[in-house]
Amino acid sequence: MNTQNTADQMKSLRLSGMARRYEATLQLPVHEIQDPHSMLAMLVQAEIEYREHARTEKYLRYSKLRYHALPEDILCTSERGITREQVLRLSDGTFIERGENVLITGATGCGKSFLACALGRSSCLLGFRTLYFSMNKFLDALAQARLDGTYLRWIKGISSNRLLILDDFGLKPLSNDARIAILDILEDRYGNGATIITSQLPVDNWYNFIDEP
Known part of the structure; x- marks a missing residue:
């Protein structure tokens, strides 16, 4: 599997938080990588947190x-x-x-x-x-x-x-x-x-x- 291509596709879809967490996960030892379901849940949560943080920073600048x-x-x-x-x-x-x-x-x-x-x-x-x-x-x-x-x-x-x-x-x-x-x-x-x-x-x-x- 081309993991870099997967990360690039996430970025092209503007899933920056998900891409960052995915790339960080790839650096973990194999035995620490979660099962597919847990991995997906973690990536989705990472994207949610990234967007909430970005929105907060935007609102603070705008305010x-x-x-x-x-x-x-x-x-x-x-x-x-x-x-x-x-x-x-x-x-x-x-x-x-x-x-x-x-x-x-x-x-x-x-x-x-x-x-x-x-x-x-x-x-x-x-x-x-x-x-x-x-x-x-x-x-x-x-x-x-x-x-x-x-x-x-x-x-x-x-x-x-x-x-x-x-x-x-x-x-x-x-x-x-x-x-x-x-x-x-x-x-x-x-x-x-x-x-x-x-x-x-x-x-x-x-x-x-x-x-x-």
Whole structure:
């Protein structure tokens, strides 16, 4: 049997994970090579793991998360108003599957952005496409989309993510275009996608800030 030809055929079929495991298996002593059924199961599992890893890496690059943060890195204290149980519950992805929103408020430097990015990383690891925006970059991207006539496509692209993170909401006044864009996005995502918003502004003041009843 031409084992190299078999490995090449796997690669030509884009079964890269399977090909790598197959080539590694060929280096084993004969007595350690598994029976055909077990071998096939192992190769299929290797391909699944390879694709899941590749998807995760792709989602992490696409997400543009500000911090390399993990849920276990979050400092949970009563002074910060967050518990380990809350972090674990948010990290399991249930709120994303349900299309629910998470609002994170607090003073400057309390770790709002870090927490949001940790949840964003968990989202990517769970297989949910995630996109992070600081509000400054969101407003810049909005202005560019309005300028080059791609606003509707831009809104659709943002809305298609399973998790959207808008960081530092409320730091600067919103233009009418920005208010409309945010409301358009939230309306499109209602029940279909989850959104995390961080802000120094108390939630009770948001309606007045957006100037929308």
